[in-house]
Amino acid sequence: MRTSRIVAVGAVGIAAALALSACSGGSGGSSGGSTTLKLVVADYGTGPSNASATYWQGIADAFHKKNPDITVKITSIPWTGFDQQVQTMVQNKQYPDITEGDYFSNYAQDGLLYSADEVLTNPGNLLSTFKAQGTYNGKQYGMPFTTSSRTLFYNKKLFQAAGISAPPTTWADIKADAAKIKAKGATGFGLPLGPEEAQAxxxxxxxxxxxxxxTAGKYxxxxxxxxxxxxxxxxxxxxxxxxxxxxxxxRTDLWQKFAQGQVGMINGSPALIPIIQSAGKLGASDxxxxxxxxxxxxxxTTLGVCDNVAAFKPNGHQAQIKKFLDFAYQDAYQLKFDKEYDLLPATTSAVQALSSDPVFGPFLTxxxxxxxxxxxTAWAxxxxxxxxxxxxxxxxxPKSVLGQLQKVATSGQ
Incomplete structure (x- = not known):
């Protein structure tokens, strides 16, 4: 999310060196009737427990109690380096068993992934909104684990001080409102086009x-x-x-500034809400x-982001992966993750359980x-x-910059 992508702060461990050492290749994850699954997750890093590894470790421990022959070893990687480090693992044939982060299609193209129906008992419970996004060659390989949608957040206190009576609905409104807010000494519009999530x-x-x-499937x-x-x-x-x-x-830096009351308007997801709350500068009515x-x-319409789970074949742990994913996709864990990071569920049953929530309801809609x-496969x-x-x-x-990106997107087509 991250959508996605969704919040990229906090480093866990020693980046690539840790990731590679935690993901030894081959089928060495099984010994004497026991199996070690290698789970590589993106670090969201903004919830009460900070590192995403803490959330996943709780699932792994509970799962191990019910399945003592399966141990789940977790590596958490900051969002800013997640894609690159997972790619390095795969290139070095140091395959994870499960990843929870971003894209999957290149791995599906290379025949490295199990499809959703091979590692989930009830893949039909995954939100259908994201099925096409997770599909390669007519088969779903990317399994959404958490989702998000975007809205415009605005500081009502700054709007009132600047004499603005209503939120913007057009670009002209944004420009006019931002100018009035600037005149009051604040940043009119937060525009995060840095590497964290410029694509969003x-x-x-x-x-x-x-x-x-x-447009119609063409870049x-x-x-x-x-x-x-x-x-x-x-x-x-x-x-x-x-x-x-x-x-x-x-984005993360500007979200913090919005939470401090220094920015008038910014595009955001539900993950901005706990940042606002923890800053203590803006009340619920502000x-x-x-x-x-x-x-x-x-x-x-808006941008809808999901972070995908991908299940890798090379280590040969299909049965164990299926047991773990069935366990991890329970509503209790879906809702726990969403409450921790103020994100949205990825299953129909969890959405139904959360649909009446006053904070999440508008984003779910x-x-x-x-x-x-x-x-x-060109998207990565x-x-x-x-x-x-x-x-x-x-x-x-702009025409030159976007033209160069168009060449990148179409170079393999």
């Missing part, structure tokens, strides 16, 4: 102009609509209505969230109409390049 922020703006990364990153979108964002930046140098600023503004009006990231490399470079589209020629 960019897509939210593209959607507002009828654009996106793909259209440098479309006229997307170029116009970044021309508008360049105008915001040039006018000083955002933070300086958005291409170097990460902020609100509304649909994402578009060029001509508020969007009736947005999920069925949400737009997902591409799921083809394209996403990385977007994270690294799309922020320069607000300081350089």
């Amino acid at each position: 922020e960019s897509l939210l703006w593209m959607l507002g102009n009828g654009g996106g990364y793909q 259209t990153i440098d479309s006229a609509a997307n170029v116009e979108t970044f021309q508008f964002l360049t105008g915001l930046v040039d006018a000083g209505l955002t933070e300086p140098n958005p291409g170097t600023v990460n 902020w609100a969230s509304v649909p994402i503004p578009g060029k001509t009006g508020a969007l009736d 947005a999920l069925p109409k949400s737009v997902q990231y591409p799921s083809d 490399n394209t996403k990385t390049k977007i994270q690294q470079t799309i922020g320069t589209a607000v300081t350089q020629d």
Whole structure:
């Protein structure tokens, strides 16, 4: 999430060295009738227990009590390095058994993954909204574990001080409101286009102009609509209505500044809520969230992100993986994770259990109409390049920057 992607703070361990040492290759995870499953997870790092490894260790311990012949060994990797480190493991044939993080399609293409129906007793309980995003060649391999949708958060105190009576619904509103907020000494709009999750922020703006990364399954990153979108964002930046140098600023940092009352507007997910609460600067009545503004009006759709579980074949632990995933996908653990990190469930039964929640309800309502990231094998490399470079589209020629990204996306097609 992360959507996704969703919150990328906190390092656990010694990054790549720890990840590789924790994931010895081959089938050495079984001995004397016992099995060790290697679980590699992205570190969300913002809940009460901080590191995601703490959440997963609780599941692993409870699972081991019921299945004493299976031990689950956990490696937690910060979001900013997760994809790269898992790729390195796979390249070195030091295969995990299960990952919980991001993309899967390249591994499915290489025949390394079990399909959802091979490692879940009830794959039909996974939210159908994300089935296509998790599918490769007509088969579901990416299994959503947690989900999120996006809205615009705005500081009601700053709006009142600036004489703004209603939240924005259009880009023109955003520009006008940001100028009034700037005049009061705060950042008008938080625009995180740094490497943490530039692909999400960019897509939210593209959607507002009828654009996106793909049209009818084909990459259209440098479309006229997307170029116009970044021309508008360049105008915001040039006018000083955002933070300086958005291409170097990460979402997590700007969320903290919003929580401190220093930013008037920012796009966010439910994961922003505990950050606001823990900062203690904004009360429940001091902020609100509304649909994402578009060029001509508020969007009736938004970005929907899921973080996928992938189950790897090379170690030969299908039966043990299935036991563990059936255990981990119980509603109790789905809801525990969502409450811990203020994210959304990935199963129909857990969504039903949470549907009446006053905080999560609006975000759950947005999920069925949400737009997902591409799921083809070009997306992994394209996403990385977007994270690294799309922020320069607000300081350089947008058409040139988006054109280079289009070449990356289509180079293998």
